[in-house]
Amino acid sequence: MPFVNIKTPEAALSKAQKQEIVHRMTEMLVEYMSEAARPHTMVLIEEVKDGGYGRADEIFVIPDSYRAKDDA
Structure with a gap:
């Protein structure tokens, strides 16, 4: 069974x-x-x-500009 696991910041995708x-x-x-x-x-x-992940010793918080605009 092919299995793909994608992790993305919350609210980044509609x-x-x-x-x-x-x-x-x-x-x-x-x-x-x-x-x-x-x-x-x-x-x-x-x-x-x-805040649930980080990179280069820095906790990552998604910028508003990266958030999905439409959750249709």
Whole structure:
């Protein structure tokens, strides 16, 4: 079973963007593995709360400009 795990800052992606990511990742894996992989492909998008991760010894908080504008 193909499994993709994407971690992203909370509120960085809209619902529509998440749906597109799931669709495109599934399509990509089907291209590589064949249509038989489609019903078994899992794409997990995990949202990490602000302050829940860091880089270079600095806790990361998502800037407002990175937040999804529309959660349609």
